[in-house]
Amino acid sequence: MTGFGEARVAAGALGAAVEVRAVNNRHLKLTVRGSDPYPLYDTELEKVVRRHVKRGTLHVQVRVERATPSAAPVLNAAVLADYLRQIRAACAEAGAPELAGPLAAGALALPGVAPEARAAGGTGLPEDEWPLVERALDAALVKLNEMRRGEGKALAADLLAHHRVIGEQLAAVRALLPGVVGDYRQRTLERVRAAVTDAGAGTTISADTIVREVALFTDRTDVSEEVSRLTSHLEQFAELVRKGDEAGRKLEFVIQEMGRETNTIGSKAGDAGISRCVVEMKSALEKMREQVQNVE
DSSP: OOEEEEEEEEETTEEEEEEEEEEOOSSEEEEEEESTTGGGGHHHHHHHHTTTOSSEEEEEEEEEEOSSOSSOOOOOHHHHHHHHHHHHHHHHHTTOGGGHHHHHTTGGGSTTTSOOHHHHTOSSOOTTTHHHHHHHHHHHHHHHHHHHHHHHHHHHHHHHHHHHHHHHHHHHHHHHHHHHHHHHHHHHHHHHHHHHHHHOTTOOOOHHHHHHHHHHHHHHHOOHHHHHHHHHHHHHHHHHHHHOSSOHHHHHHHHHHHHHHHHHHHHHHOOHHHHHHHHHHHHHHHHHHHHHTTOO
């Protein structure tokens, strides 16, 4: 789900400000920008993010406000040279060496080329800064989830609306089921009468033959178990939506099972009225499947 959160934490002359923006994604994907060295430590930031978010594409902006640098900025010549070699090689391979110059002009902005002085000499997260950044990120994620909860309520209402459509269509299927066998029996009798009439006097078909044919049809088109299982899945789906609590993947599984039962009902029932109900149920399931991709 989408959302935005921001927070700032300060301690003396040191401050950390974090912005988090989230868009829909069925998996968790993190992008970090901002003050060095934090874009290089996305794994550590992701550990904090996972305390609050399980799904979505998150763009995290970290800004550290430092009073005075401990040393002058340092240019990492080795990293810059490596970038320039790669740019020239890529342009030559692409048959456009003239692009090497314009592309090299932005090399100073590439990660690790011109790090801030305090980050250049370190091998890990700054011990004095990281607690502030972590607190700011935690606070920003709390605000992000407050916004996402509002969207979640609207999404839950939409899912339950589709759920009601399926329930209504399933009730219509139940009402139609008893008449399916009766209609088939009537059509069979009419065909038998027509066949006997065409064959002429003296031709008979035993009642046992008709009963056996109807029994075979009844067994072949019986969807009572599928209807029962689909009813159970509907109840489980509604319970998961109302409960919330990181139900996204569970809802995906339940929708998959609902689709399986719906397809079986459509293929076995052999009735135009039931087929129309199945089409409506499939349409609602597809909308639910798309929406559930955004559920935490």
